[in-house]
Amino acid sequence: MELLPALILGVxxxxxxxxxxxxxxxxxxxxxxxxxxxxxWLPFFPPIQVDxxxxxxxxxxxxxxxAAVRLxxxxxxxxxxxxxxxxxxLVVVSALAIGGFLMLVLPQLGFPLAVAxxxxxxxxxAVATSIVKRLGISPRVVTILEGxxxxxDATALVLLRSAVAAIAGGFAFADTVGMFVWGIVAAVVVGILVGLLNLWIRARMNTVAATALGFVVPFVAYLPTEHLGGSGLVAAVTAGITTGQGAARRFTAEQRVSDEINWRTVELILEGGVFxxxxxxxRGILDDNYRQQSGPGKALLLAVAxxxxxxLIRALYVSALLFVQGRRARSRQRDRLEQISERLENLPPDFERRWRDPRITRRRLPGMRDRVTRAFNDLDYYEASPLGWKHGTIIVWAGMRGVVTLAAAQTLPRETPDRELLILTAFLVAVISLLLQGLTLPALVRMLRIPGGDDATLEREERAALERDLRIAALERLADPTLTTDEGGRFDPVAVSRARARLERAADEDAGILARELQLLTITTMRARLLELARAGAYSSxxxxxxxxxxxxxxxxxEMRQSDD
Incomplete structure (x- = not known):
């Protein structure tokens, strides 16, 4: 099949x-x-092998x-x-355990290749995340699986690269660990720099140009990191997180709307195409295996084992994780925070004058109060959504293998012993995992009967509370006697009065009868308050x-209506 018709059919x-x-x-x-x-398996469909x-x-x-932009x-x-x-x-422990198992059943592989x-x-x-979201499981479980x-993926590929290098040059523990650490550190540094540069440059562009430039950002982070010996995927993820967190402050509303639609579309096509x-x-993998191994039986046994x-390792690790979290003394943490908060509130009036540099105090005290508030909100989150053994069971069973497993297996060097067997084993692990765990996960959730409140009601209540916070911020801004337009003139008092009345009634958010400048002012005020609430962790993402x-x-x-005037 020619490339263009194949791409159209695939989409x-x-x-x-x-x-x-x-x-x-x-x-x-x-x-x-x-x-x-x-x-x-269709007779007219040729075998496909993608580089x-x-x-x-x-x-x-x-x-x-x-995915990182929307984290x-x-x-x-x-x-x-x-x-x-x-x-x-968990990735490192699992790789070592699988390596030990393969050394027992296929000793000719050698330790570095077995670990690879x-x-x-x-x-x-990430397919598990979409399944769990649809099942209505705790958002905390979804966040853990998504993160x-x-x-x-990046950890596994850095480890794979280190193992392949050890195959070629001989295994040295210190060198392998150093390569692994450098791969992560270099990637994080490059990713942050690319993300910040992306925010700075695109904030100074129009939406169309910024969108075009945004499509190359993952590769701008990936390529130099790989050249430096780091993990390009870690760099791409880091750049995505940096961009996603800075977009609310740096980009225009039109750029954010455009980015969200575009990256959702990219994610849909790429993820779907890979699966x-x-x-x-x-078909092609099985044909190669038949030529080299005389059938898939051995690969199937290896894949199941x-x-x-x-x-098993995932279950043991998650059990230990839940045990450690359960032992944390949240009540003692709250007591300490309350003591700190009380001290901050009861500082003597002349505290700043007695401080050597009052300017330092004025800068630090608000930051300290913000951190205490954020810590209280974090504790409320942990107490409102604890992780029990049922949630742990979902986290274990949702650990499906997929795209990276198959793609990484085919990067093994051509001279690798039993290469066709190893590739088919990896493929079967991915397919069995996806079909077995993916299809049975809904039944497992129903069987566990995980308790939970009315999530839809809780979400509506949270959004209503957030909207109240934003309206209060806008009302306070409208009540400011110094309120002026960008040109320095005063707003019409009647328009201000109508805007306040609509906000107090939580009426239709598009106050069409008001001056557009006044509406934009309230939106800007609400967005500033939204950023404050995000930093404090008062509401869910x-x-x-x-x-x-x-x-x-x-x-x-x-803004579109303004441009039409």
Whole structure:
């Protein structure tokens, strides 16, 4: 099949499968894998073999960047220790365990190659996140799974590169560890720099030019990092997180609206296309295996055993994680915070005068109070959404393998012993994991009967409380006697009075009868308050993001009408 018709057909299949997934209640990636598997056996369909470099360089950087831009920053920060443990420590432990198992059953591989395959099989895939979201599981579980799937791909590929280098040059523990650490550190530094540069440059461009430039940011982070010996995927993720957190302050409303739609579309096409390719490649992988290994039986046994080991290690790790979290004395932390808060509130009036440099105190005290407030909000979050053994069971079973496992397996050097066997093993681990765990996860959730309140009601209440906070900020701004237009003139008092009345009644947010400048002022005030609430961690990322979308949509609409005048 020629390239252009194949691309058109692939986009059509991805779009239709995504639409069907909502009606059928099955995750779109699972449908695409099944379609690919079925199509690979059609007699008129030629075997497909995609260069893994296309996946690792052309697909994964923008795919991970798109997910990182939308990362729920507040929850990610709160559960960063758990996420980093799953994404780094668990990947390393799993790779070593799989390496030890393969050394027992295939001693001819050698330790570095066995660990390399362990690194290939260790990272979980983001498809679990879409399934869990649809099942209504605790948002905290979703955040942990989403953060893990973002970071563990990069960890696994850095470990794979270190193992392959050890195969070529001989294994040296210190050199391998040094290479691993450098791969992460260099990537984080480059990713942050690229993200900040992206924010600075695009904030000074119009929306069309900024959008065009935004598409190359993942690759701008990826390529120099790889040249320095770091992980390009870690750099792409870091650049995405930096951009996502700075967009609310640096970009215009139109740029944010454009970016969200564009990156959601990119994510849909790339992720769907890769899962479709997973199924389509089965035929060629099996043909290679038949030529070299006389059948898939050995690979199937290895895949089942490896998947069982991965799930067992994951279960033990998550159990230990929950045990450690359960032992934390939240009540003692709250007591200490209350003591600190009381001291800050009861500082003597002449405290600043007695301080050697009162300017330092004026800068530090608000920051200290903000940190205490944020710590209280964090404790409220932990207490409101504790992780029990049922949540841990979902985290364990949702650790499915996918895109990175298959793509990374095909990067093994051509001279690798039993290469076809190892590639097929990796492929079978990914497919069995996706189909077995992905299809049974909804039934497991129903069986566990995880307790929870009315999530829809809680979300409505949180959004209503957030809207009240934003309206109060706007009302206070409108009550300011020094309120003026950008040109220095006073606003019409009647218009101000009408705006206040509408805000107090929480009426239609598009106050069409008011001056557009006044509406833009209230939007700007609300957005500033939204950023303050985001820093304090007072509301969930989803509620904050939804309010940001609404404010952006209103501002874009107003600005479009202004341009028509």
């Amino acid at each position: 059509v299949v991805v779009a239709i499968s995504t639409s069907l997934s909502k009606r059928l209640g099955v995750a779109g990636p699972l449908i695409l894998v099944a379609i690919g598997l079925a199509a690979s 893994p470099e296309w996946i690792l360089i052309g697909v994964l950087p923008p795919l991970l960047y798109a 729920p920053a507040v929850e990610f920060r709160r559960d960063l220790p758990s996420i980093s443990g799953l994404a780094v420590a 395959l362990g690194a290939i099989l260790s990272p979980s895939d 893990e799937s973002l970071l563990n 479709l390719l997973m199924g389509l490649e089965l 490896a998947l069982a080991i991965l799930l 989803e509620a904050l993001r939804e309010s940001q979308r609404r404010l952006d949509a209103q501002q874009v609409s107003l």
